[in-house]
Amino acid sequence: xxxxxxxxxxxxxxxxxxxxxxxxxxxxxxxxxxxxxxxxxxxxxxxxxxxxxxxxxxxxxxxxxxxxxxxxxxxxxxxxxxxxxxxxxxxxxxxxxxxxxxxxxxxxxxxxxxxxxxxxxxxxxxxxxxxxxxxxxxxxxxxxxxxxxxxxxxxxxxxxxxxxxxxxxxxxxxxxxxxxxxxxxxxxxxxxxxxxxxxxxxxxxxxxxxxxxxxxxxxxxxxxxxxxxxxxxxxxxxxxxxxxxxxxxxxxxxxxxxxxxxxxxxxxxxxxxxxxxxxxxxxxxxxxxxxxxxxxxxxxxxxxxxxxxxxxxxxxxxxxxxxxxxxxxxxxxxxxxxxxxxxxxxxxxxxxxxxxxxxxxxxxxxxxxxxxxxxxxxxxxxxxxxxxxxxxxxxxxxxxxxxxxxxxxxxxxxxxxxxxxxxxxxxxxxxxxxxxxxxxxxxxxxxxxxxxxxxxxxxxxxxxxxxxxxxxxxxxxxxxxxxxxxxxxxxxxxxxxxxxxxxxxxxxxxxxxxxxxxxxxxxxxxxxxxxxxxxxxxxxxxxxxxxxxxxxxxxxxxxxxxxxxxxxxxxxxxxxxxxxxxxxxxxxxxxxxxxxxxxxxxxxxxxxxxxxxxxxx
Numbered sequence: 001x002x003x004x005x006x007x008x009x010x011x012x013x014x015x016x017x018x019x020x021x022x023x024x025x026x027x028x029x030x031x032x033x034x035x036x037x038x039x040x041x042x043x044x045x046x047x048x049x050x051x052x053x054x055x056x057x058x059x060x061x062x063x064x065x066x067x068x069x070x071x072x073x074x075x076x077x078x079x080x081x082x083x084x085x086x087x088x089x090x091x092x093x094x095x096x097x098x099x100x101x102x103x104x105x106x107x108x109x110x111x112x113x114x115x116x117x118x119x120x121x122x123x124x125x126x127x128x129x130x131x132x133x134x135x136x137x138x139x140x141x142x143x144x145x146x147x148x149x150x151x152x153x154x155x156x157x158x159x160x161x162x163x164x165x166x167x168x169x170x171x172x173x174x175x176x177x178x179x180x181x182x183x184x185x186x187x188x189x190x191x192x193x194x195x196x197x198x199x200x201x202x203x204x205x206x207x208x209x210x211x212x213x214x215x216x217x218x219x220x221x222x223x224x225x226x227x228x229x230x231x232x233x234x235x236x237x238x239x240x241x242x243x244x245x246x247x248x249x250x251x252x253x254x255x256x257x258x259x260x261x262x263x264x265x266x267x268x269x270x271x272x273x274x275x276x277x278x279x280x281x282x283x284x285x286x287x288x289x290x291x292x293x294x295x296x297x298x299x300x301x302x303x304x305x306x307x308x309x310x311x312x313x314x315x316x317x318x319x320x321x322x323x324x325x326x327x328x329x330x331x332x333x334x335x336x337x338x339x340x341x342x343x344x345x346x347x348x349x350x351x352x353x354x355x356x357x358x359x360x361x362x363x364x365x366x367x368x369x370x371x372x373x374x375x376x377x378x379x380x381x382x383x384x385x386x387x388x389x390x391x392x393x394x395x396x397x398x399x400x401x402x403x404x405x406x407x408x409x410x411x412x413x414x415x416x417x418x419x420x421x422x423x424x425x426x427x428x429x430x431x432x433x434x435x436x437x438x439x440x441x442x443x444x445x446x447x448x449x450x451x452x453x454x455x456x457x458x459x460x461x462x463x464x465x466x467x468x469x470x471x472x473x474x475x476x477x478x479x480x481x482x483x484x485x486x487x488x489x490x491x492x493x494x495x496x497x498x499x500x501x502x503x504x505x506x507x508x509x510x511x512x513x514x515x516x517x518x519x520x521x522x523x524x525x526x527x528x529x530x531x532x533x534x535x536x537x538x539x540x541x542x543x544x545x546x547x548x549x550x551x552x553x554x555x556x557x558x559x560x561x562x563x564x565x566x567x568x569x570x571x572x573x574x575x576x577x578x579x580x581x582x583x584x585x586x587x588x589x590x591x592x593x594x595x596x597x598x599x600x601x602x603x604x605x606x607x608x609x610x611x612x613x614x615x616x617x
Contacts, residue, residue: 021112022046027105027119030313030337031251031289034097035561037121038313038337040089041071041105049073051109053088055527060100060120068092068103069527072361074336078389078414078441081382082310082335084359091337091363093527093564098125124289126558127207127231127254130154130178138184141166151180159184159211167196167216173203176229183209191216197245207231210555214238219260221245228252234555239263243300246286246307253290255283257552262299266323267502269349269373270301277301278326287311293561294318296551301326310335310358318562320551322346322507327353327378328369331362336390341365342540342562344550346507349373351398355380360390360415365528365564366540368510368548372400373501376423379438381411389414394528397422397510397539401497404450405434412439413459420522420529422449422539424490426497429454437465445479449518449538451486484538487517507550511541519543530567542567 023045030038041053055068071088095101100122107115134154138144141164147157153174164187174180180203189211191198197218199208204227212235213219219237222230222244228251236259237243243260246253260282270278282303283292288311296319297303303321306314311334321328321343328345330353331338340363345351351369354362355378369376376398379388393416398405404425425433432455440459450456456474458466468474471485495508512519520534529536537543545566553560 019045019047020050022051022107022109023113024107024115024117027117029119029121032122032124033289033291033313033315034124034126034254034293035093035095035317036313036315036339037092037095037101037103037123038089039071039091039103039105039119039121040087040336042085042087044086045113046109046111048111050111051088051107051113054106054108055090055092056104056106057092057095057101057121060102065104067526069525071105072390072392073415074359074361075389075415075442076359078387079359081333081356081386082358084335089336090361091339092121093339093341093365094566095123097123097559099123124252124291127179127229127233129181129207130156130174132178133181140164141168144168148182153180153205154178156181156183159187161186163188163190165190165192167191167194167198167200169197169200169202170206171202173227174205174207176205179205179207179229179231181207181209182211183207185210188212188214190214191219197221198240201230202227204228204230207233208235210234212236212238214240216240218242218245222250222253223247225249226251229254231255233257233558234552235259237261241280242284243282243297244284245281246284248286249308250285250287251289253285254293255285256291256293256295256558257555258283258295259552260295260297260300260303262303264299264301264323264325266347266504267373268325269501270326271349271374275301275326280325281305285314288313290314292316292319294551294553296320298323300324302330303328305330305332306334306338309333311338313337315339315341317342318550319343320346320507321348323504324348326350328372329353330355331357333382334358334362336360336362339363339365340367341564342548342550343367344507344548345369345372347371347501347504350375350378352376353378353380354388354391356382356386356388357391358386358389360392362391364391364393364396366395366548366562368397368540370399370495370508371498371501371503371505372398373402375406375408376400377405377407379407379413379416380409384411387411387414388416391416393418393421394525395420395522395536395538395540395542397424397541399424399495399497399508399510401426401499401501401503402430403432403435404429405436407436407438409438412441413443415442417444419444419447419525420536420538422486422490422518424451424486424497426499427452431455432457433471434458440466445483447482447521447523447538448480449484449486449521451488451490453485482521482523484518484521486538487515489513490516490518510539511547512537512539512543528565530565536567 404423522536
């Protein structure tokens with residue numbers, strides 16, 4: 001016995017294997033965007049995968065450190081379509097455009113290799129006018145063609161009010177400091193129903209602003225491989241099959257605050273006519289570093305997509321997507337640090353497609369969806385072989401007329417997390433509440449809210465479907481241990497699923513009712529929500545945060561956007577009139593101004609009321 005005890009002591013005291021200690025090979029920064037920064041830490045060792053990397057950040061000039069989301073462990077062995085290195089990767093949210101931040105990366109590894117590294121990241125600045133502008137007055141279609149053919153960096157083509165018939169092309173590029181600008185608040189480029197690109201752009205650093213483009217197969221098309229830093233803002237595009245199109249391997253486009261209208265009418269959906277309009281595209285980009293934000297898009301098969309194989313570090317946020325024949329958005333074929341947050345989907349066939357993700361992380365945060373006809377979250381494959389891996393799905397709200405959560409696929413999903421979401425279906429339930437049929441390799445389900453209670457299929461493990469008659473039965477088996485059946489009324493607005501998806505519903509408010517049990521029921525996620533008096537709310541909307549605003553912002557308000565986490569520091573607010581919207585806030589946050597003291601008082605009062613309510617219960 002003494003020998004056995006001594007052997008046990010020796011084994012317990014033995015040093016960890018060298019292969020289990022994490023070694024940082026390289027810290028890489030993804031292409032910066034306006035409000036986010038993506039980080040990859042390439043590693044070796046850590047064979048037992050028990051190391052973590054925590055993230056803190058603050059403005060480079062100093063101040064309080066804020067927690068960012070811990071880096072996500074990518075699983076290269078689950079990615080077949082691409083070569084993905086061993087790494088931990090992740091994104092920081094709610095940064096201000098054009099500012100530099102100090103970021104601390106702290107490795108915690110029980111086997112050794114713990115260390116802290118400090119890096120700096122700088123976000124991309126908002127698009128700016130030329131430093132040396134050269135105004136070019138344009139009054140006719142012929143003058144426009146001449147001006148486009150002769151355009152030089154710094155030219156600002158000012159289109160007079162009126163209609164410019166035909167198609168137009170620009171082959172030149174601007175520069176970082178002196179983009180070429182095409183502008184005309186009362187000008188209409190009318191393709192007269194041509195099978196053409198109304199406005200075709202082949203260069204880089206081109207800004208298209210405050211125009212109307214209409215009546216063609218394609219509205220605006222960015223041609224050219226590798227072009228960069230093009231902008232479309234405050235443009236209306238209507239009566240087109242495709243709104244804004246892309247070329248190949250393009251980078252750093254900013255496509256924001258536009259209205260884009262296709263030709264498809266609700267309730268026509270993909271299954272009605274053999275999917276012949278699936279590729280009617282609203283806004284399509286191709287590559288990395290793109291920002292597609294605060295657009296109002298309707299009447300397409302694919303309203304908002306990135307067509308790149310292995311795209312990284314792009315953002316879709318603040319968009320109002322409605323009356324959609326196919327997928328509400330596609331992050332398909334993305335590799336990592338892609339981010340979808342704060343979007344609204346209303347009257348869509350399927351909501352969010354992740355078909356597939358190559359390792360991740362792909363973030364799906366604080367989106368809302370009403371009247372989803374079929375599948376809310378499409379974690380699917382390409383050809384049944386290239387399967388999704390590395391999706392983080394937090395704080396979304398779905399209200400659907402058929403199933404609260406539906407996914408029909410035989411493939412395997414790898415390394416995904418669903419936390420703090422809210423899935424609401426019809427009462428009584430349509431068959432099951434959740435019908436998620438895929439095989440599950442490393443998925444995490446917890447802290448989600450559902451309504452009503454009923455049957456649940458939480459994927460298949462080792463060939464066995466995890467099917468339960470109630471949420472309580474799933475919890476008894478160790479699934480959704482902290483999940484909730486949401487008590488009614490769930491939403492302050494009283495919103496509920498329509499009787500059928502064929503109804504054309506108007507957007508609803510997703511703020512939770514004060515009495516529902518899914519308040520304060522969430523998991524604390526650093527950099528996504530923050531510990532407060534009661535805990536995070538389930539779903540997209542958090543008590544005390546500013547009301548979410550979707551779709552185009554006014555000219556001059558482009559620095560204001562939807563925060564991912566507003567509860568732990570100055571919440572972003574629209575800049576008061578007369579203030580510079582690009583100035584950083586005291587917390588370095590996303591919207592350029594500190595919170596009005598009255599807003600802080602309101603938040604404190606709300607949190608005190610929340611605390612009193614919780615103690616009383």
